Amino acid sequence: MATYVAPVPQVSADRAEREVRGWTSWITTTDHKRIGIMYMVTTFIFFGLGGAEALMMRLQLGSPNNTLVTPQTYNQLFTMHGTTMVFLFVVPMMAGLANYFVPLMIGARDMAYPRLNALSYWLLLAGGIVFYASIFWNPPEAGWTSYVPLSSSTYTPSGGQDAWIYLVHLTGISSILGAINLYATIANMRARGMSWGRLPLFVWTILTYSVLIIFAMPVIAAAVTMLLTDRHFGTHFFDSTSGGSPLLWQHLFWFFGHPEVYIMVLPGFGVISEILPVFARKPIFGYKAIAASTVAIAFFGFLTWAHHMFTAPIPEAILVFVMISSYLVAVPTGVKILNWVATLWRGTIEFRTPLLFCVGGITIFLIGGLSGVLLATFPIDWQVNETYFLVAHLHFVLMGGAVFTIFAAIYYWFPKITGRMLSEGLGKASFGLMFLGVLSTFLIQHVLGLDGMPRRVYEYDNVGHLKLYNAISTGGSFVLALGVLVTIVNVARSLKVGVAAGPDPWKANTLEWFTASPPPANNFDVVPAIRSAEPMKDIRREVDRRSLDGRDRGAATVPAGNTQVGV
Ligand code: HEM
Ligand SMILES: [Cu+2]
Structure with missing residues (x-):
């Protein structure tokens, strides 16, 4: 060489x-790189907060009729946890990775609008601070979905709900400005010769992520503004007692909420598509199919929002349409997975930590995808709706599609960002603990759901196997947390003593x-x-x-x- x-x-x-x-x-x-680092550090801190909230919930659920936290605190915990993980960790973490790496990957010297880029970061931080300030008064407690009437001024007059609304506004503006910036950068600032067919696959997913944000975020921004005026200025958009429609909230929320899932996982798929060929020492299999399937997932993702509303009063013909479009999303997703497998097939595989997190992430995501196909079948959803089956499903999707791919990205790109390598030993230990942790925390929750344990409950009776299954799940969550901790130690250690990269x-x-x-x-x-x-x-x-x-x-x-x- x-x-x-x-x-x-x-x-x-x-x-x-x-x-x-x-x-x-x-x-x-x-500088896009420094802004990227600030995004990544900030969002990782929020990941820690969201994780601490999760562990408190799992401790409370660790044994039957536990009294560690009050029912109200439990409501606040799952609301803070879900909201933090979605709005303050995964979505902005992807923005951070995109910020740092998109300009470098396309051969640009910065983002198209560097000052707007800084503004995006500071708006995100402001949103997080406004939201977390509410824990000193009254945290929100209507769930990350803030369904009305739970989120109305009658049920939750406290300012926590308003803090939630401002969080969605501020992080929403942050994401929209960021998305416009990324789109403009990718469209205009590519190196000479980098046609669309030569765009790195991570950049393809960020382009799609940006378009999804630009279409979906304004809808939730409008919805939370309507909620705000309902709560404080005498309007009745969602108030059924005055002719408003609670169902309208659900439509607006999920028109945003379902694409939000792809906003969270598509960049992770992009990370996988970058890492697999490097560690299989072969070109990616089916570049065009993978790029096209990204766009197809995004397109079909806009037709399926009502699969979150199968138990709402919606005509059955529409439910059938939504069920079929949800199945359709599985097709391009399957195309991606098959192409990834074909990329690894007969490769000279080097089992380094970034690859392990990718393969682990695909496996976990696949389990979430399978339960997703079941849930999209509305007669099945009618049975398990609002049970732990759903909690299991959403965590498999997000753990595999987002958390594991984010960790893969950390291990893959840390040397570029810092000039130092992470330890392989600690990396593999972290991967092993996290993988085992996810499986033991969430697999058993499918059974809990089938046994009828509802989500968002702070306690349960000692009947059937509930005690055992919940104890397994709680134990698993601490293994998972330990795995995350090992990576934090790894990063701290390598910053000082890591081998030059x-x-x-x-x-x-x-x-x-x-x-x-x-x-x-x-x-x-x-x-x-x-x-x-x-x-x-x-x-x-x-x-x-x-x-x-x-x-x-x-x-x-x-x-x-x-x-x-x-x-
Ligand atoms: C660190 C490991 C995690 C554990 C142990 C965990 C645990 C939990 C628990 C116990 C609940 C409440 C279930 C209920 O009472 O209904 C929950 C809800 C939720 N989690 Fe996690 N979680 C973890 C990571 C994540 C991640 C990474 C995300 C997203 C990227 C996420 C998103 C959510 C959402 C959206 C909810 C629903 C909140 C709601 O019902 O309003 N979680 N999680
Ligand atoms: Cu959905």
Whole structure:
């Protein structure tokens, strides 16, 4: 393997040097990489809070008729937990990853609108602070779905519900601005030669994520505004006693809520599509099918919202339509999974931590997808609606599609962000604990649901196997938490003592590996022309060919990233 050392570009090094210093440089930054890091750190802290709330709930449910928390506190816990995980962890974590990596992967020097980008981050933080401030008064307690009349001023007059509304507003504006920014960046700032057919698959999913946000978020923004005026300004949009329609809330919420699921999992699918070919040492199988299935999932995702409302008074003909469109989503999803399997098939597989999290994530997601097909069959949904079967389903989907893929992304991209490798040993331990933790926490909940245990209850009687099953689930949640902790330790440790990564530790395919780790402020001094969907392979091949030729033509002809690039 030849090492090509490009001339050190003084200008960018100076600029990078000047920008790094001091905390004020962080709060005033418009650099997409720093904004990306702030997103990732902030959302991971919210993941910790949401996780602590989950553990408190699982402790309460650990034994029958437990009195650790009051019924009202339990309501507040599941509301805070669900809302935090969706609005303050997964969606903005994906925005953070996109922020950091989209410009690097397409060979751009920043996002299209850097200041708007900073605004998006600060709005997210403001939303989180407004929401969490409510724990000092009265946290919201109407669930992450805030169904009326539970969320009306009659049932929950407390300001916590209003804090929830502001959270949705602020994070919603943040997401919309971020999505416009990402879309503009991807549409306009790609390197020379990077046609749509050569766009990295992660970038395809972020493009789709952005379009979904732009279509879905305004709907929930309108809905929560109507809820706000119902609560405080005498309107009756959702008030059935004055001619309003509670069902309207459900339609508006789920018209946003179902696409929100794809907003949460599609970027994770993009991460999988980047990582599998690198660790199978083969090109991705079915690039076009995977890109097209992303768009297809997003399209069908807008037709299925009423599968969350199968028990509401809706004509059966419509339920049948919704059931069939929900099945249709499974088709492009299956296409993706088959292509991933084909990518691994006969590959020279290296079982490193990023790959383990991908394969584990696919497995977990698949279980959630299977129970999803069952739930989309409305006669089945009528039986298990609002039971732990649903709690199991949603956690399998989000754990596999979002949490595991986020961890895969952390292990894959940490070397790029920090210049240091994470420990493989700790990484594998973390993966093992988290995988076992998810299975033991949530598999048994399918049975709990079939046995009739309703969701959102703070206690249960000691009948049947409820005690045993709940104890297993609670035990599992602590194994899962321990697994997360191991990764936190791994990150903290590697920041200090991690082995230097160099620009391209995985011999990967996409352009972010062309520049130094961490990349300098301007990302690239020279952006190479793109000739395929795997530009780094082209570059490595080119360098090899030149060194075999025995003649090195120097910086003028071999495109080089920054400072020192060994390829
Ligand atoms: C860290 C592991 C996790 C554990 C142990 C856990 C546990 C729980 C528990 C006990 C509930 C309440 C069930 C009920 O009483 O109905 C719940 C609800 C929920 N969780 Fe999790 N959870 C975890 C991670 C996640 C993640 C990562 C997400 C999303 C990305 C998530 C999203 C939700 C949602 C949306 C609800 C429904 C809230 C509601 O009913 O309003 N959870 N979870
Ligand atoms: Cu749905």
